[in-house]
Amino acid sequence: MGIPLAWYNTFQNKKRTLAAIGGISFSLLLIFMQLGFLITARITSGLVYGFFDYDLIITSAAYESMNSAGSFDRTRLVQAQVVPGVADMATMSYDRSRWRDPANKDLGSSCMLIGYDLNPAFIPDPEVKANLAYLQNKDAVMLDLWSHPDYGEKRIGKEATLNWRKVTIATLYKLGISFHAEGSAIVNLDTFNDLTGTNPRQVTFGLVKVAPGHTAAQTRQALKAALPADVLVFERPNFIQAEQDYFIKVKPIGIMFQAGAFVAFVVGAVILFQVLSTEISNRLKEYATLKAIGFRNLYVYKIGAQQALLFGIMSYLPALPLGYGVAWVVQKASRLPMYLTWELDLFVLFLTLLMCLISGVLALQKVRKADPADLF
Amino acid sequence: MIGFSHRIPLARRMITHRKGRLVLSLLGIAFSVIIMFMEIGFFNGINDSQANLPPLLKADLVLLHQRRYSMLETNTIPRLRLQQAMADRDVAEAIPFYEGMTTLLNAENRRLRAIATLAFPPEANPLSVPGIEPYREALKLKGNVLYDSLSRELYGTIKPGAEVILGGIPHQVVGTVGIGPNIKLDGYILMGDATWIADGGDPNAINMGLIRLKPGADPSAVKARLLGNLPNDLLIMTPEELRRREVVFTTQATPTGSVFGVGVIIGFIIGVIICYQILFNEIMDHLPQYATMKAIGFGRPFLIRLVMKQALFLSLLGFIPGLLGGMALYAAIQHFTRILMFMTPERVGLIFLLTVFMCVFAGILAMKKVLRADPAELF
Numbered sequence: 001m002g003i004p005l006a007w008y009n010t011f012q013n014k015k016r017t018l019a020a021i022g023g024i025s026f027s028l029l030l031i032f033m034q035l036g037f038l039i040t041a042r043i044t045s046g047l048v049y050g051f052f053d054y055d056l057i058i059t060s061a062a063y064e065s066m067n068s069a070g071s072f073d074r075t076r077l078v079q080a081q082v083v084p085g086v087a088d089m090a091t092m093s094y095d096r097s098r099w100r101d102p103a104n105k106d107l108g109s110s111c112m113l114i115g116y117d118l119n120p121a122f123i124p125d126p127e128v129k130a131n132l133a134y135l136q137n138k139d140a141v142m143l144d145l146w147s148h149p150d151y152g153e154k155r156i157g158k159e160a161t162l163n164w165r166k167v168t169i170a171t172l173y174k175l176g177i178s179f180h181a182e183g184s185a186i187v188n189l190d191t192f193n194d195l196t197g198t199n200p201r202q203v204t205f206g207l208v209k210v211a212p213g214h215t216a217a218q219t220r221q222a223l224k225a226a227l228p229a230d231v232l233v234f235e236r237p238n239f240i241q242a243e244q245d246y247f248i249k250v251k252p253i254g255i256m257f258q259a260g261a262f263v264a265f266v267v268g269a270v271i272l273f274q275v276l277s278t279e280i281s282n283r284l285k286e287y288a289t290l291k292a293i294g295f296r297n298l299y300v301y302k303i304g305a306q307q308a309l310l311f312g313i314m315s316y317l318p319a320l321p322l323g324y325g326v327a328w329v330v331q332k333a334s335r336l337p338m339y340l341t342w343e344l345d346l347f348v349l350f351l352t353l354l355m356c357l358i359s360g361v362l363a364l365q366k367v368r369k370a371d372p373a374d375l376f
Numbered sequence: 377m378i379g380f381s382h383r384i385p386l387a388r389r390m391i392t393h394r395k396g397r398l399v400l401s402l403l404g405i406a407f408s409v410i411i412m413f414m415e416i417g418f419f420n421g422i423n424d425s426q427a428n429l430p431p432l433l434k435a436d437l438v439l440l441h442q443r444r445y446s447m448l449e450t451n452t453i454p455r456l457r458l459q460q461a462m463a464d465r466d467v468a469e470a471i472p473f474y475e476g477m478t479t480l481l482n483a484e485n486r487r488l489r490a491i492a493t494l495a496f497p498p499e500a501n502p503l504s505v506p507g508i509e510p511y512r513e514a515l516k517l518k519g520n521v522l523y524d525s526l527s528r529e530l531y532g533t534i535k536p537g538a539e540v541i542l543g544g545i546p547h548q549v550v551g552t553v554g555i556g557p558n559i560k561l562d563g564y565i566l567m568g569d570a571t572w573i574a575d576g577g578d579p580n581a582i583n584m585g586l587i588r589l590k591p592g593a594d595p596s597a598v599k600a601r602l603l604g605n606l607p608n609d610l611l612i613m614t615p616e617e618l619r620r621r622e623v624v625f626t627t628q629a630t631p632t633g634s635v636f637g638v639g640v641i642i643g644f645i646i647g648v649i650i651c652y653q654i655l656f657n658e659i660m661d662h663l664p665q666y667a668t669m670k671a672i673g674f675g676r677p678f679l680i681r682l683v684m685k686q687a688l689f690l691s692l693l694g695f696i697p698g699l700l701g702g703m704a705l706y707a708a709i710q711h712f713t714r715i716l717m718f719m720t721p722e723r724v725g726l727i728f729l730l731t732v733f734m735c736v737f738a739g740i741l742a743m744k745k746v747l748r749a750d751p752a753e754l755f
Contacts, residue, residue: 019656023404023649030411030642037635061488062479064530067560068490070479098445108445110629164443179630250528251559252713256418259709260639263414267407267646271653274400278657326638334634 006306009283017311020275024315024355025322027268032323032348033330034260036340041254043339044178045247046240048112051175052092053124055216056223057239058206061230065246067180069094071202072231080206083226085219087211090119091189093204095196099183100161101152109150111162112184115192115204122207131171135188140170147183148335162187162195176337179253208233268315269355276308276363287367300367308360309353316352320345387685390662391693401654402694408647408734409698410705412727413719415639417706420723421715422632425558427622428716429494430615432503432555435471436595437602438618439585440611446625447618448560450475452581453609460606461585466593467602471500473584474572480565481541484532491531492561493542495572502586503566507553514550515568525552526714527563540565545575556714559630587612644734651690651738658686659745671751679746687739691732698731699724 010017048066049057058080060070074091081089093115100106118136123129128142135142141162145154152160158169162185175184193200210219216235223233234242248254280287287300327338392398429447430438439461441451458470474495479488496502498515514520521542523534534540538549542565555564573579589598599612613621627633659666666679706717 016653016656016660019649019653023646023653026642026646026649030639030646033638033642062490064490064562068477068562070488070490096448177631182629250530250562252421252709252715253559255713256421256709259705260411260414260418263407263411263705267404267411270400270404270407271646271650274404274653277400278397326642330634330638334631336631336634 006303006310009279009303010307010310016275020271020311021315021318023271024268024275024311025319027264027271028315028319028348028352029322029326030264031261031268031351032319032340032344033326034257034264035344035347036323036327036338038248038254038257038261039341039344040336040339041179041257042244042248044176044337045180046243047175047178048094048114048184049236049240049243052090052122052207053209054090054122054207054236055210056208056220057234057236058208058223058227059204059232059234061232063232065243065250066094067096069204071198071204073201074203075201076227076231077203077206079227080208080223083219083222085210085214085222086208088119088121088209090122090207091115091117091203091205092207093189093192093196093198095192095198095204096181097163097185097195099147099151099185100164101150102160104150104152106161107150109148109183110181111147111151112178112181113162113192113195114184114186115189115196116186117189121209125173128173131173134170135186135191137168137170138188138191138194139165139167140187140191141167142171142173142186143169144175144177144184145172146174146176146335146337147185148177151183165195167191167195177335179247179336182335206231265351265355268352269359272308272311272355272359273363275311276304276359277366279307280304280363280366284366297368301364304364304367305360308356308363312352312356316349319348323348387682387689390658390665390682391686391689394661397657398693401650401690402697404650404654405647405690405694405731405735406697406701408643408650409695409727409731410701411643411646412640412730413698413702414705414709415636415643416723416727417702417709417717417719418639419632419636421709421713421717422559422630423623423626424716424718425556426560426626427619428556428558430619430622432505433473433584433586433615433618434502434504434588435586435615436589436593437587437599438613438615439587439602440583440613440618442609442611444583444611446629447622450477450583452578452583453585455580455582455585457606457610458582458585461587461602464598464601464605466590466598467587468590469500469586469588471497471502471586471588472569472579472582473502473586474569474577475583476572476577478543478565478575480531480563482530482532483538483540487530489530489562491527491542491563491565493565493567493572495567495569495577496586498568500586505553505555505566507551508566511551515566516570517568518570518574519547520550520568521547521571522566523549523552524555524557524564524566526554526556528557528714530562543575547571556716558715640730644730647731647734648738648741651687651694651735652741654690655683655687655738655742656745659683659742663745663749666746666749667751670749676747679749680743683743683746684736684739687735688732691735694735695728695731699727702727 060072062070095113097111097113098108099111100108118132120129210216220233331338441453444451461470476493478493480491498512536551710717
């Protein structure tokens, strides 16, 4: 095939082509953003659980998700300590709280407050591990450096309030904000109970490390057998997975982003169909001529298919960097860290091709109508 | 007609000249309208749902703890504040309102699930929830509760007559009402104050005090008097003020503004491009006609008006299916997420303005071609 007909056809009217590519590009951009938000919501929902290193986690039987985790009597952790396979344990409590910066007119920001018993064995990050010692003082907090700017200056020694009680920034760490809250802070358990008014007997999570020679699954069964029914035991990967699923499937955010991506896909397909069908109607005579001089239907179909593909790819290429650009702006504006993965890039490419296929097949129905006899 | 009285409705005829293409074009515009509706719908849906309780309160003023910055919090105030409020000459009723979280045992999978409880004196009838009226007497009995049938599926199927274990204590579900969950709460249990107290709730720690005024009283004057006379641990707001405060709080506390704002902007840009494309094709097809009009003496203002009118036609014709599609989408999303998705005249108006602006903007972009239409090229 000497003449790249699809290419020439596509670029004969540059302005029209550009507008078409623009429309499809922005639909792909919207798909990209919606799915990017979905992935971000998914990843950030498990952020706190991923921060600690553990094999098993003990929660209240009422546990549903991080924001309605319930609590259980800390005696359960004492009971758990003697279960075979349990090598080490740590206590972690969680609550939502309000951070207020006095230098910022006491403007309140939501804060994920983590109470921790300061067991360094469960902290994988060496720097955080070393800085845990600063949290021994009462009302000392380890503040998330990536918290929202409304938190005010994040400087060691600065005073602010958590739930209206005065705290001092003793050290900093990095976690990142999420759809849950605008920032996070870690304190010791005494301070946690004080700040939240929680009964000190009640804790939110027990973290368990499994001894060498035992598997997590075995130890989980042993813990379930040894402990009363008011607590649940999960393995770490399943636990994080379940939290992400809860946030995406039960809460409406996941459904919203999926609906958004779906509508954007339909829009992209409609535009592409519109472009292809205009293109084909305008060239019906040319196609008929091709047929008349002996080219088969298949050849004409191929031109259409190539054009569909060409439009798709040319729309995908600008959409991708544009998506990263918009994500950067959103991240700047909302401080929500956007997690855009190469899998997402590939998935959007796949959707682009699917869009080409659907619109192409629908639009090419017309080609059959190209009848050489109609030419005259 | 924008200062143009001509007997031939040229713009409309040109737009509707090719019906098949017109349908496809309107579909494109309608979809960008749907995208914009969808994104502001999500944004408002999250915020409205988070503030779903205040509009249900049948009260003129609500007392809450001064530090209760959001409905997410459950700070309590002493019940004594109600008696203190009753001392005001214009206060007719002061109703205690309790809010809490408890667990509900899902009888199907034996999992405990957190659920929100609302408790109040049933005779005061403080909630305007559809379906609540017949149960006023039944709620007075200890152990009787109402279940919000719009709750998420976490709790299993709960029908009137079922027994539910709340916080370890068996309760009788006497009926169901429809409130609906939000991002934070997955469901509601409603009960009388007698049940709340029997379950171990402190009768003297109330979460909200609902104030009803005597006919003709001025809420803002009463509010000012109460704030002056009562201890300063209080916030006093009308339910509408409380709702608005919660919406503002939610927009600030969550990144929904940026997340869905981006969607609206992208939807708008798609709309501009689609509109441009349609007008451009339309102009290209009718270039000889435009050139002829120029040749027979119609001036630039006439041509500008003609294109603009076509743009406005497109926005009007595209907006209507977009609005209908948006309504269908809202119903579907509300069905699947149980998040409140509704349109208000302001929201519809905003999207309509965006749609008109979108088409006009596209019209300006496409105009150049018409103005350059050269009669000499006709032949």
